[in-house]
Amino acid sequence: MRNLVYNYEEAVAVVLFGIGFVTLLFHRNLIKKIIGMNIMDTGVFLFLASMGYVKGGSAPIYAENADFYVNPVPAGLVLTGIVVSVSVTAIMLSLAVRLHQRYGTLNLDEIYRIAREKINER
Protein backbone atom coordinates (compact mmCIF):
# COMPACT_ATOMS: atom_id res chain seq x y z
CA MET A 1 0.00 0.00 0.00
CA ARG A 2 2.94 2.36 0.47
CA ASN A 3 3.45 2.07 -3.26
CA LEU A 4 0.12 3.84 -3.69
CA VAL A 5 1.66 6.99 -2.20
CA TYR A 6 4.71 6.82 -4.44
CA ASN A 7 2.55 6.16 -7.50
CA TYR A 8 0.29 9.07 -6.63
CA GLU A 9 -0.13 10.18 -10.23
CA GLU A 10 -1.38 6.79 -11.39
CA ALA A 11 -3.62 6.62 -8.31
CA VAL A 12 -5.14 10.00 -9.20
CA ALA A 13 -5.66 8.78 -12.76
CA VAL A 14 -7.54 5.73 -11.47
CA VAL A 15 -9.67 7.90 -9.18
CA LEU A 16 -10.47 10.17 -12.14
CA PHE A 17 -11.43 7.11 -14.16
CA GLY A 18 -13.70 6.04 -11.30
CA ILE A 19 -15.35 9.46 -11.12
CA GLY A 20 -16.08 9.29 -14.84
CA PHE A 21 -17.41 5.74 -14.52
CA VAL A 22 -19.78 6.69 -11.68
CA THR A 23 -20.98 9.72 -13.68
CA LEU A 24 -21.63 7.45 -16.64
CA LEU A 25 -23.59 4.98 -14.54
CA PHE A 26 -25.67 7.20 -12.30
CA HIS A 27 -26.72 10.19 -14.36
CA ARG A 28 -29.86 9.89 -16.45
CA ASN A 29 -29.01 12.88 -18.63
CA LEU A 30 -27.29 11.93 -21.88
CA ILE A 31 -25.01 15.00 -21.94
CA LYS A 32 -23.84 14.20 -18.43
CA LYS A 33 -23.15 10.62 -19.47
CA ILE A 34 -21.02 11.93 -22.33
CA ILE A 35 -19.15 14.21 -19.91
CA GLY A 36 -18.52 11.16 -17.70
CA MET A 37 -17.13 9.27 -20.68
CA ASN A 38 -14.77 12.17 -21.37
CA ILE A 39 -13.59 12.21 -17.75
CA MET A 40 -12.82 8.49 -18.09
CA ASP A 41 -10.78 9.24 -21.22
CA THR A 42 -8.86 11.92 -19.35
CA GLY A 43 -8.05 9.44 -16.59
CA VAL A 44 -6.65 7.02 -19.16
CA PHE A 45 -4.52 9.73 -20.75
CA LEU A 46 -3.13 10.80 -17.38
CA PHE A 47 -2.34 7.18 -16.55
CA LEU A 48 -0.49 6.64 -19.84
CA ALA A 49 1.45 9.88 -19.57
CA SER A 50 2.53 9.17 -16.01
CA MET A 51 3.62 5.63 -16.93
CA GLY A 52 6.14 7.07 -19.38
CA TYR A 53 7.54 9.72 -17.07
CA VAL A 54 11.17 9.41 -15.99
CA LYS A 55 12.20 11.79 -13.24
CA GLY A 56 14.54 14.49 -14.57
CA GLY A 57 14.22 13.35 -18.17
CA SER A 58 13.65 15.90 -20.89
CA ALA A 59 11.02 15.79 -23.61
CA PRO A 60 11.79 13.20 -26.32
CA ILE A 61 13.30 15.65 -28.80
CA TYR A 62 17.02 15.36 -29.48
CA ALA A 63 18.98 18.12 -27.79
CA GLU A 64 22.65 18.50 -26.97
CA ASN A 65 22.27 19.23 -23.28
CA ALA A 66 19.84 16.41 -22.54
CA ASP A 67 21.12 13.43 -20.56
CA PHE A 68 18.14 11.17 -20.99
CA TYR A 69 14.59 11.39 -22.26
CA VAL A 70 11.16 10.37 -21.00
CA ASN A 71 9.53 7.38 -22.66
CA PRO A 72 8.16 8.44 -26.09
CA VAL A 73 5.83 5.45 -26.56
CA PRO A 74 3.02 6.62 -24.21
CA ALA A 75 3.05 10.01 -25.97
CA GLY A 76 2.11 8.29 -29.21
CA LEU A 77 -0.52 6.20 -27.45
CA VAL A 78 -2.08 9.27 -25.83
CA LEU A 79 -2.24 10.91 -29.26
CA THR A 80 -4.19 7.92 -30.58
CA GLY A 81 -6.42 8.05 -27.52
CA ILE A 82 -7.20 11.73 -27.92
CA VAL A 83 -8.16 11.25 -31.57
CA VAL A 84 -10.47 8.34 -30.75
CA SER A 85 -11.96 10.26 -27.83
CA VAL A 86 -12.73 13.28 -30.01
CA SER A 87 -14.34 11.09 -32.68
CA VAL A 88 -16.44 9.12 -30.22
CA THR A 89 -17.55 12.32 -28.47
CA ALA A 90 -18.64 13.83 -31.78
CA ILE A 91 -20.69 10.76 -32.68
CA MET A 92 -22.26 10.52 -29.21
CA LEU A 93 -23.20 14.19 -29.25
CA SER A 94 -24.79 13.94 -32.67
CA LEU A 95 -26.79 10.90 -31.56
CA ALA A 96 -27.92 12.92 -28.54
CA VAL A 97 -28.99 15.73 -30.87
CA ARG A 98 -31.05 13.28 -32.93
CA LEU A 99 -32.68 11.82 -29.81
CA HIS A 100 -33.53 15.31 -28.64
CA GLN A 101 -35.06 16.11 -32.01
CA ARG A 102 -37.29 13.04 -31.82
CA TYR A 103 -38.24 12.95 -28.14
CA GLY A 104 -37.72 16.54 -27.00
CA THR A 105 -35.74 15.60 -23.91
CA LEU A 106 -32.31 14.29 -22.96
CA ASN A 107 -33.42 12.36 -19.89
CA LEU A 108 -33.22 8.63 -20.56
CA ASP A 109 -36.28 7.78 -18.42
CA GLU A 110 -38.32 10.39 -20.26
CA ILE A 111 -37.13 9.03 -23.60
CA TYR A 112 -38.24 5.50 -22.61
CA ARG A 113 -41.61 6.82 -21.42
CA ILE A 114 -42.27 8.87 -24.56
CA ALA A 115 -41.22 5.96 -26.77
CA ARG A 116 -43.70 3.72 -24.94
CA GLU A 117 -46.46 6.32 -25.32
CA LYS A 118 -45.77 6.57 -29.04
CA ILE A 119 -46.04 2.80 -29.32
CA ASN A 120 -49.34 2.77 -27.43
CA GLU A 121 -50.79 5.52 -29.62
CA ARG A 122 -50.58 3.40 -32.73
Add this chain to the structure above:
Amino acid sequence: MRIVDRIRRWLSESPDLLEDAGGIGETRDLPREVMRREQHEADRFLSEGAKSFDRKKFRTVYGILAAASAAILIGVLLTAVAALPRYGVENERMDEVADYYIDHALEDTGAVNIVSGMILDYRAFDTLGESFVLFTALNCVLILLRRDEPGEEGEDDYYDLTHDNILRKAGLVMVPSVILFGFYVMLNGHLSPGGGFSGGAVVGAGLILTAAAFGNAVSARIVTEKTFRILSGTALGFYCLAKSYSFYTGANGIESVVPLGTPGSIFSAGLILPLDIAVGIVVSLTMYGIYRMFRKGSLT
Protein backbone atom coordinates in the same frame (compact mmCIF):
# COMPACT_ATOMS: atom_id res chain seq x y z
CA MET B 1 -21.08 7.17 -67.45
CA ARG B 2 -17.32 7.39 -67.53
CA ILE B 3 -15.50 7.42 -64.24
CA VAL B 4 -13.80 10.77 -64.93
CA ASP B 5 -17.12 12.45 -65.67
CA ARG B 6 -18.55 10.88 -62.56
CA ILE B 7 -15.74 12.23 -60.36
CA ARG B 8 -15.97 15.65 -61.97
CA ARG B 9 -19.70 15.82 -61.37
CA TRP B 10 -19.24 14.62 -57.80
CA LEU B 11 -16.76 17.40 -57.17
CA SER B 12 -19.01 20.07 -58.56
CA GLU B 13 -22.49 19.39 -57.21
CA SER B 14 -23.69 15.81 -56.88
CA PRO B 15 -23.83 14.50 -53.32
CA ASP B 16 -23.11 10.90 -54.25
CA LEU B 17 -20.30 9.42 -56.30
CA LEU B 18 -22.42 6.37 -57.21
CA GLU B 19 -25.55 8.29 -58.09
CA ASP B 20 -27.72 6.52 -60.71
CA ALA B 21 -25.34 3.57 -60.68
CA GLY B 22 -27.84 1.69 -58.56
CA GLY B 23 -27.58 1.10 -54.84
CA ILE B 24 -26.50 3.91 -52.57
CA GLY B 25 -27.82 6.85 -54.56
CA GLU B 26 -31.45 5.79 -54.28
CA THR B 27 -31.74 5.68 -50.51
CA ARG B 28 -31.13 9.38 -50.16
CA ASP B 29 -34.72 10.53 -50.13
CA LEU B 30 -36.56 8.02 -48.01
CA PRO B 31 -40.29 7.76 -48.66
CA ARG B 32 -42.40 8.94 -45.72
CA GLU B 33 -43.69 5.41 -45.18
CA VAL B 34 -40.22 3.91 -44.77
CA MET B 35 -39.17 6.73 -42.48
CA ARG B 36 -42.21 6.26 -40.26
CA ARG B 37 -41.59 2.54 -40.05
CA GLU B 38 -37.99 3.11 -39.03
CA GLN B 39 -39.01 5.60 -36.37
CA HIS B 40 -41.52 3.09 -35.09
CA GLU B 41 -38.76 0.49 -34.91
CA ALA B 42 -36.66 2.93 -32.85
CA ASP B 43 -39.59 3.57 -30.50
CA ARG B 44 -40.16 -0.15 -30.08
CA PHE B 45 -36.48 -0.76 -29.40
CA LEU B 46 -36.38 1.93 -26.74
CA SER B 47 -39.66 1.05 -25.05
CA GLU B 48 -39.18 -2.71 -24.98
CA GLY B 49 -36.38 -2.48 -22.44
CA ALA B 50 -38.51 -0.28 -20.23
CA LYS B 51 -41.85 -2.10 -20.13
CA SER B 52 -40.78 -5.67 -19.43
CA PHE B 53 -40.14 -5.24 -15.71
CA ASP B 54 -40.97 -3.17 -12.67
CA ARG B 55 -39.34 0.21 -13.10
CA LYS B 56 -38.94 1.11 -9.43
CA LYS B 57 -37.48 -2.21 -8.45
CA PHE B 58 -35.14 -2.01 -11.40
CA ARG B 59 -33.83 1.37 -10.24
CA THR B 60 -32.97 0.01 -6.80
CA VAL B 61 -31.26 -3.08 -8.15
CA TYR B 62 -29.48 -1.00 -10.78
CA GLY B 63 -28.21 1.47 -8.18
CA ILE B 64 -26.85 -1.25 -5.93
CA LEU B 65 -25.23 -3.14 -8.80
CA ALA B 66 -23.76 0.01 -10.32
CA ALA B 67 -22.28 1.19 -7.03
CA ALA B 68 -20.87 -2.27 -6.34
CA SER B 69 -19.33 -2.62 -9.79
CA ALA B 70 -17.83 0.89 -9.63
CA ALA B 71 -16.36 0.19 -6.18
CA ILE B 72 -14.96 -3.17 -7.33
CA LEU B 73 -13.50 -1.63 -10.47
CA ILE B 74 -11.78 1.20 -8.60
CA GLY B 75 -10.53 -1.23 -5.95
CA VAL B 76 -9.04 -3.60 -8.52
CA LEU B 77 -7.42 -0.74 -10.40
CA LEU B 78 -5.96 0.79 -7.22
CA THR B 79 -4.52 -2.59 -6.25
CA ALA B 80 -2.97 -2.81 -9.69
CA VAL B 81 -1.52 0.70 -9.30
CA ALA B 82 0.00 -0.33 -5.97
CA ALA B 83 1.76 -3.20 -7.73
CA LEU B 84 3.17 -1.00 -10.52
CA PRO B 85 6.84 -0.03 -10.67
CA ARG B 86 7.75 3.14 -8.83
CA TYR B 87 6.57 6.39 -10.51
CA GLY B 88 9.29 8.37 -12.29
CA VAL B 89 11.95 5.67 -12.04
CA GLU B 90 13.26 4.21 -15.25
CA ASN B 91 12.38 0.56 -15.60
CA GLU B 92 14.76 -1.62 -17.61
CA ARG B 93 12.27 -4.32 -18.56
CA MET B 94 9.49 -1.92 -19.45
CA ASP B 95 11.51 0.51 -21.54
CA GLU B 96 13.14 -1.80 -24.04
CA VAL B 97 11.14 -0.55 -27.01
CA ALA B 98 11.40 3.06 -25.91
CA ASP B 99 15.20 2.72 -25.60
CA TYR B 100 15.37 1.40 -29.13
CA TYR B 101 13.34 4.37 -30.41
CA ILE B 102 15.46 6.86 -28.48
CA ASP B 103 18.74 5.37 -29.66
CA HIS B 104 17.88 4.78 -33.31
CA ALA B 105 15.13 7.25 -34.26
CA LEU B 106 17.50 9.92 -35.58
CA GLU B 107 19.40 7.64 -37.97
CA ASP B 108 16.36 5.58 -38.99
CA THR B 109 13.84 8.34 -39.60
CA GLY B 110 15.87 11.58 -39.64
CA ALA B 111 13.39 13.28 -37.31
CA VAL B 112 14.69 15.27 -34.35
CA ASN B 113 11.36 14.84 -32.59
CA ILE B 114 11.34 11.20 -31.48
CA VAL B 115 7.56 11.05 -31.08
CA SER B 116 7.07 12.33 -34.64
CA GLY B 117 9.55 9.78 -35.96
CA MET B 118 7.71 7.11 -34.06
CA ILE B 119 4.13 7.89 -35.07
CA LEU B 120 4.80 8.91 -38.69
CA ASP B 121 7.56 6.48 -39.61
CA TYR B 122 7.84 3.40 -37.41
CA ARG B 123 4.12 3.24 -36.77
CA ALA B 124 2.82 5.31 -39.68
CA PHE B 125 0.24 2.73 -40.60
CA ASP B 126 -1.35 3.15 -37.18
CA THR B 127 -1.56 6.90 -37.74
CA LEU B 128 -3.22 6.27 -41.11
CA GLY B 129 -5.90 4.36 -39.23
CA GLU B 130 -6.19 7.23 -36.79
CA SER B 131 -6.86 9.78 -39.53
CA PHE B 132 -9.44 7.42 -40.97
CA VAL B 133 -11.10 7.20 -37.55
CA LEU B 134 -11.44 11.00 -37.60
CA PHE B 135 -12.71 11.00 -41.16
CA THR B 136 -15.24 8.27 -40.39
CA ALA B 137 -16.44 10.21 -37.35
CA LEU B 138 -17.03 13.24 -39.55
CA ASN B 139 -18.97 11.06 -42.00
CA CYS B 140 -21.14 9.67 -39.19
CA VAL B 141 -21.88 13.19 -37.96
CA LEU B 142 -22.72 14.16 -41.56
CA ILE B 143 -25.17 11.28 -41.88
CA LEU B 144 -26.80 11.96 -38.52
CA LEU B 145 -27.09 15.72 -38.63
CA ARG B 146 -27.44 16.67 -42.29
CA ARG B 147 -30.49 18.85 -42.85
CA ASP B 148 -31.83 18.73 -46.36
CA GLU B 149 -34.54 21.34 -46.04
CA PRO B 150 -33.09 24.87 -45.93
CA GLY B 151 -35.45 27.22 -44.08
CA GLU B 152 -34.51 25.90 -40.64
CA GLU B 153 -31.63 28.30 -40.19
CA GLY B 154 -33.40 30.89 -38.12
CA GLU B 155 -33.51 28.75 -35.03
CA ASP B 156 -29.96 29.28 -33.88
CA ASP B 157 -29.81 33.01 -34.36
CA TYR B 158 -29.71 33.19 -30.61
CA TYR B 159 -26.15 31.93 -30.65
CA ASP B 160 -25.17 34.16 -33.54
CA LEU B 161 -22.08 36.06 -32.45
CA THR B 162 -21.50 38.07 -35.62
CA HIS B 163 -22.96 41.22 -34.04
CA ASP B 164 -20.50 41.02 -31.16
CA ASN B 165 -18.06 43.89 -31.67
CA ILE B 166 -15.44 42.53 -29.30
CA LEU B 167 -15.33 39.17 -31.06
CA ARG B 168 -15.20 40.75 -34.51
CA LYS B 169 -12.37 43.14 -33.66
CA ALA B 170 -10.42 40.48 -31.81
CA GLY B 171 -11.06 38.07 -34.67
CA LEU B 172 -9.37 40.42 -37.13
CA VAL B 173 -6.14 39.98 -35.16
CA MET B 174 -6.65 36.46 -33.90
CA VAL B 175 -7.76 34.58 -37.02
CA PRO B 176 -4.62 35.17 -39.14
CA SER B 177 -2.24 34.58 -36.26
CA VAL B 178 -4.02 31.45 -35.07
CA ILE B 179 -4.07 29.93 -38.55
CA LEU B 180 -0.44 30.94 -39.18
CA PHE B 181 0.64 29.43 -35.88
CA GLY B 182 -1.24 26.27 -36.75
CA PHE B 183 0.69 25.96 -40.00
CA TYR B 184 3.93 26.62 -38.13
CA VAL B 185 3.19 23.81 -35.69
CA MET B 186 2.15 21.53 -38.55
CA LEU B 187 5.28 22.15 -40.64
CA ASN B 188 7.72 21.83 -37.73
CA GLY B 189 6.41 18.53 -36.45
CA HIS B 190 9.69 16.72 -37.07
CA LEU B 191 11.81 19.43 -35.43
CA SER B 192 9.90 20.61 -32.40
CA PRO B 193 6.83 19.67 -30.36
CA GLY B 194 3.79 19.52 -32.58
CA GLY B 195 2.91 17.80 -35.81
CA GLY B 196 -0.09 17.14 -37.96
CA PHE B 197 -2.62 16.48 -35.22
CA SER B 198 -1.86 19.47 -32.99
CA GLY B 199 -1.23 21.82 -35.90
CA GLY B 200 -4.40 20.68 -37.63
CA ALA B 201 -6.38 21.21 -34.44
CA VAL B 202 -5.04 24.78 -34.20
CA VAL B 203 -5.88 25.53 -37.86
CA GLY B 204 -9.33 24.03 -37.33
CA ALA B 205 -9.80 26.28 -34.30
CA GLY B 206 -8.87 29.25 -36.48
CA LEU B 207 -11.48 28.25 -39.06
CA ILE B 208 -14.09 27.82 -36.34
CA LEU B 209 -13.22 31.27 -34.99
CA THR B 210 -13.65 32.69 -38.49
CA ALA B 211 -17.09 31.15 -38.79
CA ALA B 212 -18.10 32.33 -35.32
CA ALA B 213 -16.84 35.88 -35.64
CA PHE B 214 -17.54 36.78 -39.25
CA GLY B 215 -20.50 34.59 -40.07
CA ASN B 216 -21.16 31.80 -42.50
CA ALA B 217 -20.71 33.84 -45.65
CA VAL B 218 -17.04 34.54 -44.93
CA SER B 219 -16.08 31.08 -43.78
CA ALA B 220 -18.01 29.48 -46.64
CA ARG B 221 -15.83 31.48 -49.01
CA ILE B 222 -12.67 30.00 -47.46
CA VAL B 223 -13.86 26.38 -47.19
CA THR B 224 -16.55 25.29 -49.63
CA GLU B 225 -17.90 21.78 -49.89
CA LYS B 226 -15.82 21.35 -53.03
CA THR B 227 -12.54 22.24 -51.28
CA PHE B 228 -13.65 19.97 -48.49
CA ARG B 229 -13.93 17.02 -50.84
CA ILE B 230 -10.81 17.76 -52.86
CA LEU B 231 -8.55 18.46 -49.87
CA SER B 232 -9.58 15.61 -47.60
CA GLY B 233 -9.69 13.14 -50.49
CA THR B 234 -6.25 14.16 -51.71
CA ALA B 235 -4.74 14.13 -48.23
CA LEU B 236 -6.07 10.70 -47.30
CA GLY B 237 -5.27 9.29 -50.75
CA PHE B 238 -1.72 10.60 -50.58
CA TYR B 239 -1.25 9.13 -47.14
CA CYS B 240 -2.55 5.76 -48.33
CA LEU B 241 -0.24 5.73 -51.35
CA ALA B 242 2.76 6.95 -49.40
CA LYS B 243 2.42 4.29 -46.74
CA SER B 244 1.04 1.35 -48.66
CA TYR B 245 4.29 1.12 -50.63
CA SER B 246 5.60 -0.73 -47.61
CA PHE B 247 3.25 -3.55 -48.55
CA TYR B 248 5.17 -3.94 -51.81
CA THR B 249 8.70 -3.32 -50.58
CA GLY B 250 8.25 -5.70 -47.67
CA ALA B 251 6.68 -5.55 -44.26
CA ASN B 252 9.35 -3.32 -42.80
CA GLY B 253 8.44 0.12 -44.06
CA ILE B 254 11.54 1.82 -42.78
CA GLU B 255 13.56 1.73 -46.00
CA SER B 256 12.35 4.67 -48.02
CA VAL B 257 13.29 6.04 -51.41
CA VAL B 258 12.89 9.58 -50.08
CA PRO B 259 16.27 10.88 -48.79
CA LEU B 260 16.39 11.65 -45.08
CA GLY B 261 18.31 14.92 -45.40
CA THR B 262 20.19 16.73 -42.65
CA PRO B 263 18.54 16.34 -39.28
CA GLY B 264 17.32 19.68 -38.01
CA SER B 265 16.63 21.37 -41.35
CA ILE B 266 13.04 21.87 -42.46
CA PHE B 267 13.31 19.59 -45.51
CA SER B 268 14.47 16.50 -43.71
CA ALA B 269 13.10 13.30 -42.24
CA GLY B 270 11.90 11.83 -45.52
CA LEU B 271 8.14 11.47 -45.73
CA ILE B 272 7.35 12.83 -42.27
CA LEU B 273 6.82 16.43 -43.41
CA PRO B 274 4.35 15.64 -46.25
CA LEU B 275 2.55 13.15 -44.03
CA ASP B 276 2.30 15.80 -41.31
CA ILE B 277 0.72 18.17 -43.81
CA ALA B 278 -1.74 15.50 -44.97
CA VAL B 279 -2.75 14.65 -41.41
CA GLY B 280 -3.01 18.35 -40.56
CA ILE B 281 -5.37 18.97 -43.48
CA VAL B 282 -7.60 16.05 -42.50
CA VAL B 283 -7.68 17.07 -38.83
CA SER B 284 -8.39 20.75 -39.48
CA LEU B 285 -11.15 19.99 -41.97
CA THR B 286 -12.67 17.44 -39.61
CA MET B 287 -12.69 19.86 -36.67
CA TYR B 288 -14.25 22.58 -38.79
CA GLY B 289 -16.68 20.16 -40.43
CA ILE B 290 -17.95 18.81 -37.10
CA TYR B 291 -18.49 22.38 -35.89
CA ARG B 292 -20.41 23.25 -39.04
CA MET B 293 -22.58 20.17 -38.80
CA PHE B 294 -23.56 20.87 -35.21
CA ARG B 295 -24.07 24.54 -35.92
CA LYS B 296 -25.88 24.57 -39.23
CA GLY B 297 -26.45 21.02 -40.43
CA SER B 298 -24.42 21.45 -43.59
CA LEU B 299 -20.77 21.73 -44.43
CA THR B 300 -20.94 25.15 -45.97
